[in-house]
Amino acid sequence: MTCREAEILLHAMIDGELDAGHAREVEQHIANCPDCGAQLAAYREMSKAIAGSDLRYTAPPELRRRIEASLPKTQAPSRRAVLRGFAMGSAVSAIAATGLVAIVLRSDDEQRIMSEVVSAHLRSLQPGHLTDVLSTDQHTVKPWFNGKLDVAPPVVDLTAQGFTLIGGRLDYVDTRPIGAILYRRRSHVINLFVAQTASAERHAAKIETIQGFNIRRWSERGLNYWAISDLAADELADFGEKFETALRTSTPG
């Protein structure tokens, strides 16, 4: 590798964007080239100084108000209103109506829970809302949930797989407390929500995109999982698979 190549690639290395093969080549070059080594050290230092300064701007409240005012007023139809609609459709026979209500409610419930998961994720990204227990140690995070939930959420350390455990949080979805385990990949936060399910059936993972967030949802051993992040779908799928694999190997049987 030439100095010219290294001088560009070392930036990708600082940003954690370089694949393992290229990173090794850059490191080999730097080991034999004091100039490029000094550059890497200097740019690392600059990146740290930048990351440690608050260089963002805060939108003026007036701008927020102007944007809010340009949107139609929010008044979402309640579920009761939907049910009333069914009750009034008296031409439909009672049995058919019951079936319809059940179907509508079920998909409606799922959608509602999904959108609550998205809201919980968004809430968690507000300053100071991310974690209740801040720890990269699974043996600290797991016992923290004791007595707070009717389930013991499995907490696995995936640091070696590229997903750093950053802590846990108690959240509310579908009016019930739910465990949230937090992971980080580069600057992306993953919320892994865990709740009890009625059936012990295993449901294969499904990925959905809601409001730009990818959600990987699956069920295993009586627990429902929702992993949500602004990570790309393939990276989130990778996270889910690594989590499931780690869980299976850590608790045999």
Place this chain on the structure above:
Amino acid sequence: MPGRWIEAGRARASSAEAGQRAMRVSAANDDPEKARRFRDAALPYLDDAYTLARYLLRDATDAEDAVQECYLRAFKHFDSYRGPAMKPWLFAILRNVCHAEFARRASSPTGTIEDVADKEEQAPLWHEAQETPEAQMLRRWDADTIRRLITALAEPFRETFVLREINNLSYREIADVAEVPVGTVMSRLARARAMLRSAWIAEEEQRK
């Protein structure tokens, strides 16, 4: 100062135009449920969008107008939105709005064109910052000084730098927002950091 007077008049006019457009848009999209979903999804990124606009346009009033226009357009197209993540999607819209503003400034007699990118892009990167290792301990400046140094960077290096270092986008996301290959993102970022480092060192020299 006649120049200032014209500037102020223009800013008011463009806010009023944006307001009228806002009313037309809400008439065409009068769906409260959609508005709620949009609010939940897009408003958490308001500070991010405003930050990017401030660095791109280097003007607080223009940045406000651009962000408002960006949110209007985003709401209008929210039905067809299927990804990518919300932040880069908003940024891509915001960037288009800002570039329209660049074009307006370039054609306006009161506007200035400060950004000549091509020449900068061809300049070699590896002759920058050839200082001795002793000089490499950079002094930590206050946020205002760093902001000023970043703001002085030429387009498109400033854009790439801000998207990466301040808005925390990945290279892939920056490539999508700026509509360039990832390799270009990488070289622009290297250039941007080299220029910033030179400016940083120059600042240090100046204050000695």
